[in-house]
Amino acid sequence: KQEVTQIPAALSVPEGENLVLNCSFTDSAIYNLQWFRQDPGKGLTSLLLIQSSQREQTSGRLNASLDKSSGRSTLYIAASQPGDSATYLCAVRDQGGKLIFGQGTELSVKP
């Protein structure tokens, strides 16, 4: 059974710092891996999707990497801003289309 783990559960950083969020999964037979952002009381917004054949994806200040063989993904946020404060979730998609989520990392960026 696929299990997804995110470390740390919570992170507080001062504005301007670069930071890394970690995601690990137990079964390397994934279709893709997605990173989402969730603001309090809101739904999930897709940030980046990495196909199983890819190593990384970039969008603005965000960079996500994927190492299938080791079952790891990282989300790198450059020059963090208070507006980046949210919960970040990673999810792996299996061949049938189902997403298995980690429990998320709650990020707080202090001005």
Place this chain on the structure above:
Amino acid sequence: NAGVTQTPKFQVLKTGQSMTLQCAQDMNHEYMSWYRQDPGMGLRLIHYSVGAGITDQGEVPNGYNVSRSTTEDFPLRLLSAAPSQTSVYFCASMKSQGNQPQHFGDGTRLSIL
């Protein structure tokens, strides 16, 4: 662009009552799914559908029913509400083909007394 629309946004029920959570998408997505989100548990898949007329169980299906009579709609029914079903429910959709992201609704916050 409506995307994925969930109604209602909030609901309070008494134990034993039944209700239907509505979900509609206007993106012609084949794949739709329902999740529940609980503190410390992350999002867990309840039911999903790969197309009209086809549904299947996810990780936590007990106490819930779904149907998919059209591509656009995927309602979730609570048959006899229990306090353990107090949660935030999210509906999501995506294109089945290719590497496409899932689109989520804003959620329904459900309390069972």
